[in-house]
Amino acid sequence: MTVNRSYLNAVTPSRVLNTIIYTNVILFIISLIFSGRSIHTGFNPFNALSPATDVLVFLGASGKIPIQAYQAWESLITANWLHGSLLHIVFNMLALKTVAPLVMAEYGVFRMFSIYTLSGAAGFLLSVMGNVPLTIGASSGLCGLIGALLYFGRSSKGLRAQQVYQQTSGWIISLAVIGFLLPNINNWGHAGGLIGGIALGWILGYDDRRRENRWDRGLAVFLTGITVLLLAFPVIQGFFLVFF
Incomplete structure (x- = not known):
């Protein structure tokens, strides 16, 4: 029991959020290192410091090409942690820093991570079905978190739920506008993540309906282990290919 309490005390919202952000940043830096002289530079903020496509x-980028050409189904998980430019990762991490704490407050730390991971995979799966050739970024998982908040705000009662619903509705409208105005936005991924987040919010439930239990913790730990393995393998392999 002491070990379990120590473990649970160590898994705090701030530590989980920081770990997710640091992992995204580290993988972005690694993608730049592996790209070498193939890094895309320039004054266009949408392309500045962009890793090479083959890297x-x-x-672990996802989309129709990796899955159909290489059967890289693991990319449904790994693509959620990769980014295509400096602006891309900065925008997504700032959004994550805003959205994730709200989800953790209503669903808990473990369910938040499960929603983030599984809804991200749903977004990339729908991207393949929508014939998106190549896609990456945390925005699918972010849309999943927004979807879970939308479900909470719509299905729960009270002033808090109403505020969350109004806020998330505004975010969704903003995402729709951005998706049509800006280039290279994966609207399929956003839609799939949003739908996945709503579904997972219903399936997993939030604190007002039930507290997190060992099954929620087990699912999050399992998904964490799978994610670490899938991300670590190409990184380790890449370092041997580049430096040895």
């Missing part, structure tokens, strides 16, 4: 595919 992103190697590290």
Whole structure:
């Protein structure tokens, strides 16, 4: 029991959020290192400090090409942790820092991570069905978190739920506008993540309906282990290919 309490005390919202952000940043830096002289530079903020496309595919980018050509189904998990430019990762991490704490407050730390991971995979799966050739980024998982908040705000009662619903509705409208105005936005991924988040919010439930239990913790730990393995393998392999 002491070990379990120590473990649970160590898994705090701030530590989980920081770990997710640091992992995204580290993988972005690694993708730049592996790209070498193939890094895309320039004054266009949408392309500044962009890793090479073949490096992103190697590290786990998803889409129709990786899955149909290489049967890289693991990319449904790994693509959620990769980014295509400096602006891309900064925008997504700032959004994550805003959205994730709200989800953790209503669903708990473990369910938040499960929603983030599984809804991200749902977004990339729908991207394949929508014939998106190549896609990466945390926005699918982020849309999943927004979807879970939308479900909470719509199905729960009270002032808090109403505020969450109004806020998330505004985010969804903003995402729709951005998706049509800006280039290279994966609207399929956003839609799949949003739908997945709503579904997972219903399936997993939030604190007002039930507290997190050992099954929630077990699912999150399992998904963490799978994610670490899938991300670590190409990184380790890449370092041997680049430096040895």
